[in-house]
Amino acid sequence: MSATSTPYISFPGNASEVLPYYAELFGGELDIQTYDDMPSMEGFPFTPPPGAVAHGTMTSPTFSLAGGDGMGDNLPVLDSDVYSFLLTFDAEDEARGFIAKVLDGGGSEGMPFEMAPWGELYGQVKDKFGIRWDVNVPAQG
Known part of the structure; x- marks a missing residue:
């Protein structure tokens, strides 16, 4: 089996702030795609707010992270001791x-x-x- 692993976090609507912070913290490269960048949202089961991050990646020599904005009424809470x-x-x-x-x-x-x-x-x-x-x-x- 050949696989790689990158943690993925569904952020509570602030991915556009969080991912650049991690790029600065780790000295990484950042790639962010918002739903606004997509050619069509037709057929999606939700309507994202303007500027919402569909997918972002932060890649540094030592750490990589991917994520996007969570959707819906019950947005995720990041502050937890169940993971680190x-x-x-x-x-x-x-x-x-x-x-x-x-x-x-x-x-x-x-x-x-x-x-x-x-x-x-x-x-x-x-x-x-x-x-x-x-x-x-x-x-x-």
């Missing part, structure tokens, strides 16, 4: 730099970045959109 993205960095300074960027961008600390009982540096931050990032640096040597 685990980022493993090679060096402590890179991990601390990522955490600082998230915190400086309006995020919050969930668990301090420090030595964990299993012998690796570990911490948690939530970005300003409620996505939790688990940050890890494996034990050296």
Whole structure:
């Protein structure tokens, strides 16, 4: 089997704000297609609001993410501890730099970045959109 995996998030109507944030955070390339860009919405089971993101991708050398705006009355809630993205960095300074960027961008600390009982540096931050990032640096040597 040959497959790749990219997380896909249905955003609560703010994909046009979230995806550029992640492109800046990770230094990635961004491609966004709105429903307005589509030639015809005929036959779709819903009518998207103006400017809604149909599909977007953020691709960086280390992380890729895809998503679009959720539709309907019960839009998804992103702020949850039932999922997170685990980022493993090679060096402590890179991990601390990522955490600082998230915190400086309006995020919050969930668990301090420090030595964990299993012998690796570990911490948690939530970005300003409620996505939790688990940050890890494996034990050296």
